[in-house]
Amino acid sequence: MIEVESLTQRYGAYTAVRDLSFALQPGEVVGFLGPNGAGKTTTLKVIAAYQAPSVGTARVAGHDVVHEPLAVRRALGYLPEHCPLYEEMRVRDFLTWVAKVRQVDPAERAAAIKDAVGRCRLEDVVGRPISELSKGYRQRVGIAQALVHAPRVLVLDEPTHGLDPNQVLEIRELPGASRR
Secondary structure, three states: OEEEEEEEEEEOOEEEEEEEEEEOOOOOOOOOOOOOOOOOHHHHHHHOOOHHHHHHHEEEEEOOOOOOOHHHHEEEEEEEHHHHHHHHOEEEHHHHHHEEEEEEEHHHHHHHHHHHHHHHOOOOOOOOOOOOOHHHHHHHOOOOOOOOHOOOEEEEOOOOOOOOOOHHHHHHOOOOOOOO
């Protein structure tokens, strides 16, 4: 599902990732561990086709991130470290907008949104503006936007960063989350 071969990412003279290779198969759940500045977020940005690698290749669901970035993005649900949420929008409206952008079939859109809302336990806040939500609920909205188009691959960059211990447990207990 994800293949990375000899990935190197440079920013000028600084090398953020050096010669990284790995492959993940369907159903595998992994986490990147390392200190700040180790290249974790940079690697995820390359996998998500948000940034081209300096050297090497990456493929998601068989699609090359450089040559087929739209196919990669269709196959991938991505929660960046700082998820851009439109705070003036209500949760349902935001997820509807994301579903449209993600080209979810109009006949299936309401069901897809309902599924994402249910999986992320957003039923109690779906009609509220995002600006009124706690950080934990905002993270759930970010995860819901990553799930709304039923991606084959899900990449979450620090989905529990900045949350209190109770919120971390809530995120880990979301339906479909790994128990490993």
